[in-house]
Amino acid sequence: MSTTSEQLADPSATTLLRFATAGSVDDGKSTLVGRLLHDSKSVLADQLEAVEAASLSRGQDAPDLALLTDGLRAEREQGITIDVAYRYFATPRRRFILADTPGHVQYTRNMVTGASTAELAVVLVDARNGVVEQTRRHAAVAALLRVPHVVLAVNKMDLVDYAEPVFAAIAEEFTTYASELGVPEITAIPISALAGDNVVEPSANMDWYGGPTVLEHLETVPVSHDLTACHARFPVQYVIRPQTAEHPDYRGYAGQIAAGAFRVGETVTVLPSGRTSTITAIDALGASVDIAWAPQSVTIRLADDIDISRGDLIAPAGDAPATTRDVVATVCHVADQPLAVGRRVLLKHTTRTVKAIVKDIPSRLTLDDLSQHPAPGQLVANDIGRVVVRTAEPLALDTYADSRRTGSFLLIDPADGTTLAAGMAGDAFASVTKAPAAEQDDEGWDF
Structure with a gap:
C-alpha cells in the first residue's frame, strides 16, 4: 500500500x-x-x-x-x-x-x-x-x-x-x-x-x-509537522546485500530518514562522492512504498551501482548540502577535561565518524551579557564557544539553523569514547565542494 x-x-x-x-x-x-x-x-x-x-x-x-x-x-x-x-x-x-x-x-x-x-x-x-x-x-x-x-x-x-x-x-x-x-x-x-x-x-x-x-x-501550541518543506536527508546506516535466489542482485541502503521525504523516481545525490542516481524502490516494514518521510526507517534502492557505505548521505539532487573539511561551529563543552586548540578528536555527524583536529577557538560566549570573550585558548565544562575544526574527510553538513538534525554533531575523545562537546554548525562555516589535498600531522592523522 x-x-x-x-x-x-x-x-x-x-x-x-x-x-x-x-x-x-x-x-x-x-x-x-x-x-x-x-x-x-x-x-x-x-x-x-x-x-x-x-x-x-x-x-x-x-x-x-x-x-x-x-x-x-x-x-x-x-x-x-x-x-x-x-x-x-x-x-x-x-x-x-x-x-x-x-x-x-x-x-x-x-x-x-x-x-x-x-x-x-x-x-x-x-x-x-x-x-x-x-x-x-x-x-x-x-x-x-x-x-x-x-x-x-x-x-x-x-x-x-x-x-x-x-x-x-x-x-x-x-x-x-x-x-x-x-x-x-x-x-x-x-x-x-x-x-x-x-x-x-x-x-x-x-x-x-x-x-x-x-x-x-x-x-x-502549534508544532510544525510539514515534513515536505524540510531539506530531505538520508544518512546511510547499513548496506543490505541478502544475495538470495529470489533477489540475487539486491542492494539496499538502510537507515532512518533524518529530515524531509523521498519518493520513488526521484533523482538523488550521494555525498561526499557527489555521484547521482535515481530511487527505484523504497522498502518499509517489508513492503514497497512510493514515498517515505522522517523519522521512518527504510531501505532505499538506487538505479546505479554506486560505491556507498555507512556514513554517506543521500539527498535530493537539487537540494544537496555542500561538503566541507573546515567546520566552523558553536559548541557546548560537556566533558570535565578541557577542549584546547590542537586537540585531536573524533567528529560524529549522523552515521559518519571522522578524525579531526581543533584548529582554533575564536571566542567563548559569556551568557550573562551575551558578550564574546576572544581567544580563550580552551573551553572547560559548561562553556559555550566558537570552534574551527579540521576534519580528515569531507562532511555533508547543513547549518543548524536549517536542520537541527543534520546541522549538529559530537566531538568525541578518540582514546576512550567520551563525548567532549555538542556542536551546532553555523551559517559562517566554511564549506567547499571539493576537499583540498590531505595534510598529515606528526602522529599519522590525515588532514
Missing part, C-alpha cells in the same frame, strides 16, 4: 510534543513536573504510593511531587535536580516527552542535552526573585538551540499574594530579553506548582489572568 502526499502533510498524523523545563535552583521545576503528571492523571498508583512513603520518611505531611522526577539518590539527598529526567505521558489531545533539566550553573551542559531536541522550553522564575542570571542563561541556551516556543512560568505566585503587578513586571522583563535573543514565541503564565494554580486547572486565585494553563498551552 503506497502513501500519499496528503497523508504526509497531515499534521494530525503526529501528535507528539517534546519539551524541556529549565530554571534556577529551587524555582520549583520538579514540583511543576510532578504536579503536571499528578493532576493530568499520568501517575500510576504505585508511583504515588512510593512518593508518599518517601515524603513521610522525610517528615513531610503531604506528598512531595518533586520526587516523581528527582529519582537519583544524590538528588533526593541534596534536594536538587542533577541529571536530565525524562518522562513520557499523554492526554487525549497530545503525547509528550518531557525533559526536566537541572538548574545549577555547573549543570548547564545537562540543560543543553535536554533542550537539544525540544520544540518548547518551559523556563521557571520564582515570583519573589524575578528574572535572575540563570534565567537569562537558560533563555540564551534556548535561543542558541533554536527552540521555537518558550513558556515563562512565573511560579510561587501564592507567596506574593497572587499579585498581578508582580507577574506583569517579570513577564515584561523576560519577554524583552528573550526577544532580543531572537526567541520567536514567548508565552507567560502565572502559576503555583505547589498549590496547582494554572498548571492543569485554571486558578481561582488569579481571576485577572485570562490565558491558558500550562497543560492547555502544551496541548494546543
